[in-house]
Amino acid sequence: MFKRVLVPAMAVAAMLAVMFVVLPAGAVGNDRAIRSRQSHDRYAFGHDTIISSAVAGSVQAYGGSIDVRDVIDGDLLVFGGNVTFSGRGRVNGNVVYAGGRIVNGEGRIGGQAYPLASIGGAAASMTKTAVVLSLLFVWLVAAVVVTLASGREVRFSSIEIRASALHCFVLGLVALTSFVLTAIMFSYLVPYLIGIPLLAALAVFAILTKIYGMVAVFHAVGTLIAGARTHEQLASRKWLRGDVAMVVVGVLLLGAIRFIPVIGAIAWSAASVFGIGVALATKFGRREPWFLVWRPAEA
């Protein structure tokens, strides 16, 4: 049944997906309106751009800054560069930017300016501390819930981090890169109906992987710092014992480290990489293989 139906169906689906990517002219449906609107769009890849005449559509820049000297009727997206307004420069839509800043943008943006950073990064410095602390509270609650729901799995993943840290880190880095590249590949399908659900599914999977992995990292850190080493030590403790306690200690420790400038961001990012790596290395603590080896049945 599997070989007869599922494999050919998947092959056909894969070929169709590749055709959609390779032949974007095949897009139909509501996308006509988008395409006609986007025909005035301008794109810049890997270099700085000056908008010296009015643009009827949107402008996007990847890996370069934008100098807006005239009106952009649509949105402005800038990744890896600054947005500078001068002269008649104005954006009637939204400005979405990452890895840069907006210069002289007061009163020149018709919509809103969205920095595509973390929630904490979007806030001002004093508020940022409060936001980071609020997120830490959310992490604490999530970590306790996940540990209560699947303590054995979290414990196993925590042991795996300590048993093969390098493998978890490398797997985490590769997985992150794979998520980004897969998202780019899926973004080719955005003009079609399937694109956004695929991207949403990828985002949900990545977020769940990060949440579970971070809980495992919290457990590992808590156990390394505050875990009991002997039976006597364990018997003498009232609070500092058990999976939940180790996770809470880990959250509080990593949360405190996060407030150290530069080092905190690096430590939290490294924890995320470790977390994603260990979540995937242990299949969310279930210790099942991701791929089964197919062997023909013997008579």
Place this chain on the structure above:
Amino acid sequence: MNRESCQRYLEDPEANASHLAECAECRALAESLELKVEDRRPRLSAELPLAPWEGAGHRSWSLVIAGAVVVALIAAFFFMATGSSPLRVLANLPSADVLISTLRHIGSAAQNAPASWQVIVGVLFVVVNAIFVALLRRAPRGIDV
């Protein structure tokens, strides 16, 4: 009274402890002597290293509540100091419409990117995912818990 079974009990009280249930004399004798049997089982658990699962099921609710309250109070203090609120911060986040619009823009940009960029992304996609699959095939090393 069965002399033979009583004799066996007196020779090895621990092995023939069930005899006390059937012989009143021996039971009275044992009670009068207040025999205490020493536990001579080897205490292996104390000598072995602490296993990860030992004590893992314990739930320190006091620690959880204390930690959560401290973090929440400090966050509330900072929000009060800045005159802001979590809701105001959430209101500044992009809406679903903006996110979908941004995704559509990025999708169109991917198709309008220079050919060299698209080739590089395609090659990287294949290479990185091949490494990803190879790494996922490795069995976990952690011991059983």
